[in-house]
Amino acid sequence: MTGPVVILGPQRPAPNLPEVLAAHGISGPVAVITAGWRHDEDELDALRRDLPKNRLVHLPIYAWFDEVHAEEPVLAAAYAARQKRIRQYKAAYRAQLQSALDAVSATQALIERDPSLFLPELHFLLTSLRAIDDRTVQRVNEIRDEFPATAQPWAYPAARDRHARIQDAFAHCSAVLIAGGHVGVLRNRMYFFGLDALLRGYVEGGGCVVAWSAGAMSLADRVLLYYDDPPDGRGEAEVLDSGLRLTPGAIWLPHATHRLRVVDPERMARMSARLRPELAITLENGAWVEHVNGAWTSRGRPEAARLVGALGQVRPLEPGEVLELPPPRTAPDTVRVVTP
Amino acid sequence: MKTVVDLSRAIAADHGAAVALLRAFVADRAFPILEGDTATFFFWDGKPTESVHLVHWVFGLESHQAFERIPGTDAFWLAIELPHASRVEYKFKLTRGARSGWVRDPLNPHKAYDPFGSNSVCPMPGYEAPRWVEPEEGCRPGRLESFEVHSAVWGDARTVQVYLPSEHRPNKAYPLLICHDGSDYLRFTALKTVLDNLIGRHEVIPIIVAMVDGGRRNEEFGAHPNHPTWIVDELLPAIERRYKVLPGPQNRGIMGASFGGVASLWTAWSRPGVFGRLLLESGSFAFTDVGRHDRGALWDPVVGFVNELRREPQRLGGRDLRVYMSCGQFESLIYYNRSLQPLLRAADLDVRYTEVPDGHNWICWRDRLREALTWLFPGYLWMIYE
Structure with missing residues (x-):
């Protein structure tokens, strides 16, 4: 039986991570990946305050990446x-x-x-x-x-030990938390240490993965960069790279209210059409969408997670609403939303 | 009653109702009255008034234009055409008996402040104050601190105000921007809030901003030979002793408006290779092609410098130097700025130039800060999703 994959919105100003872990009965140690924070990845004070009952097992893959490069x-x-x-x-x-x-x-x-x-x-x-x-x-x-x-950096001697430490952490932790930040750095560091396969194995073994903002983006099939109103240029979204493919069928769009003209249906319709067959889901603070027992369900604050429709309309996901994510890209477009 | 003309007709038809009609008129709308590209200024405060004139600082537009009186009243009006999205600061000159003086438009709540006081503001349709000048949710505030630097070259101690981004830590190095007229930038452009927002949005990389004011400002900022020594040999080392600053000209910027723009460009030109990022707002870059200038002795060193710069712009350092220049179309300085920017481009500098329908004022300089700072110190806005 696979474990839950939980996608959250930005954790500021009001984190819902404690509520999510409590809901999944996770009170033990949790592995933490904060490579998206780059040089600040070891600043875990806020997380420790939010999760006083969980021991945080930090996996500093941002620093490890530099160390491995220095050694290899x-x-x-x-x-x-x-x-x-x-x-x-x-x-x-x-x-x-x-x-x-x-x-x-x-x-x-x-x-x-x-x-x-x-x-x-x-x-x-x-x-x-x-x-x-x-x-x-x-x-x-x-x-x-x-x-x-x-192709396999973790096969190098300098990375092997760190790769093993990740595996060891996964073996002893009841959840893996992936924070936001710089999505390119996060995605690349995770691939560098083979976390695509490790996370998949972890979930298949029943482990719980919780990711927010850039962490959520990096788990999708592909990583989309977007900022509709940049100080320079036209602000057209672009695909950065493939993601870790842990949430097939969805493209997560955190901070959409600030970063996207969600009230411009023509623009949003274009984005929706461009991303098909994947479903575009916006995430604000309080959003909580999870994959449990084969179904994607929205459990967060009303209005915090929204679905971008084919015509560009942005519709809030109701708490408890079940999302049917589309099949892999090769299949025909069959996007449906099922409201219980 | 839609227009001043309607009001005049109504008063002419029923003179006894003039005060009531005027009261209703001023209570009923916002002033100046903006319709299309026409702004109608209106004055009436119920007191006897001989004349009203519009005082503004729009270069090229007749100043001190006389208002027209509505017959039989002490109400006056003046309609002028202004460009779309323009912004005009103004006052009224009132003459009452033997006395006359300048006042803000009593019917217009929009004001703009500067070191000399405040003006009324006429924002034409299309102008919008940027969102990022007000504190934004989710953007963590940086902090200001100050310290003193003894200046041997000026023979006094100078207070330096320093903006540190919210994420600042003593052991981490940041790019540095030196800002002339720092106190005025803080007060009149909300510079701290602007930095908090642009850094918080990841549009600008976290930077340290060191803000200085001139002692004898116009003299010091006007291409004074001591100024580069003060900035490069005294201020910069003092900052680098106190804060970790990233090395290299690409991580060092200098900025200013008006004479502060001259001081910035003069310093970069005098000490090439120190500053790789210049932010020049409405720079007072007066020059002459022939003969003498007529701006007064204070401008002699400025004109001398700009003339020399025009002969040898490549001395600034070429492609590695990124320059943001802006100027208001309503300034007399527009001619100089328009002329200078292609010259700098031809010298292979990386120049971005913007002009807007506004004047030589702090709001105009505030409104350009996003475009300028995001170009000079771009953040990772496309990449960061916290």
Whole structure:
């Protein structure tokens, strides 16, 4: 029987993590991953205050990553070269994205004139947009394959011990907590230490994973970056990379109220269409969506978790509402929401 | 009653009801009356008044324009066209008997403050005060502290106010921004709140801001030969002894408005390679192509510096230097700023230039801070989801 995977919104100003752990009967030690906080990853005072009854077993993978790099120069050089190549490639992705988004905007502006003429064009362009996003995930993986020395960092002597310490922590902890922060750093550090497989094994063994904000984003099939009103540029969302694939079918969007124009249905519809078949779910402080016994259920504060609909409408998930997440990408789009 | 013209007609038709009509008129709407691109200024306080003039600082627009009296009353009005999204600070000049003086528009609650007092504000349709100038939920406040630096070059002790971001820890190094007229920036642009918000939103990387004021401000900031010595040889080491600051010009910025902009550019030009980030708001970059300037002796060193800079802009340091420049279209300085920015670009500096329909005032400088700081010290806003 698999354990629960719990997705939470931002923990400020009012954390609901204590309530979540209590609800799942987790009173023992918990493993904590805070690599998204980067150089601040060991500042656990706030977590300790929130969880006074749980012993925190910190897994400082942000620092470990630097230590391993210092001890394994061959790995470090290959990893740096790989990341540089990925960054260089991203210029091509952004150029493709920009052209496609310009075409989508131009076509959206035409639809009112003659929907029957232009809607098929819009659908075609949105399909192209999805193909561009799919391709970036594929290309980044291909670039990684060009660097076999970086395929299993934990196989290097300097990382082996730390990898074992993660496994040991998982064996003794009743939950793994993954905090938010810098989603790129968090995602990369977790992959570096093989946490995609370790977390999957942990959940399959009945363990509970609780992740919030960037932690939640990194568990999805792919990581989407978004900020609709940046001080510079147009603020078009872009796919960063694949995620850890622990919550297939959902893309989690924390801080949506601040980061997205959720009141702009045209923009949100475009995002929804672009992300299909995944379902876009926004998360604010108090959100709590969990996968238990094969079903995704919203249990948090009303309005804190919302579903982005196909037409761009953003609808709150009711407490107790069961979400049917779509099947893997290869299957047809069959997004449904079931209200008990 | 929709307009002043309607009001005038109504008063003309029933003179005995003038006071009641005026009372109803002023109680019924916001002033100035804004319709499309026209702002109608209105004055009536029930007291005998000879004349009313509009006092403003919009370069190119006739100043001291006379209001028109509504016949048989002490009410006056003036309609002028202003650009969309513009913002004009103004006062009324009232003449009553032998006395005349400037007052704020008594019917307009919108005020803007500066070191000389306050003005009334006419924000035209399209202008909106930015959200990030007010404290935002979730953005943790940084703190201000101050210390004194003895300056040998000025022969006195100077107070430096320092903004430390909320996450500041003594053992961690941060980029540094030196701000001229720091006290005024804090008071009139809400600089601390702006920094709290932009850093809290991750739009700006956490930075330390050291704020200084001039002793004899205009003289010192006006391309004075001692100023770079004070900033680079005295202030900078004092800051670096007290706080951990990231090395390299890309982590060091200097900023200011008006003469503070001159002081910033003058320092960067005099000591190339020290500062890699410049924030210059409405810089008083007066120059001459031929003959003498007519701005007074205070400007001699400024004009001399800018003339020299125009001959040798590459001395600033080229591509590694990122410069944000802004200027209000209603300032006489717009000509100089417009002229300077392509010159700096041609010298291969990384320049961003913005001009807006506003004047030489602190709100205009406040409103540019997001664009400026996010470009000079960009945060990881696309990446951080806490």
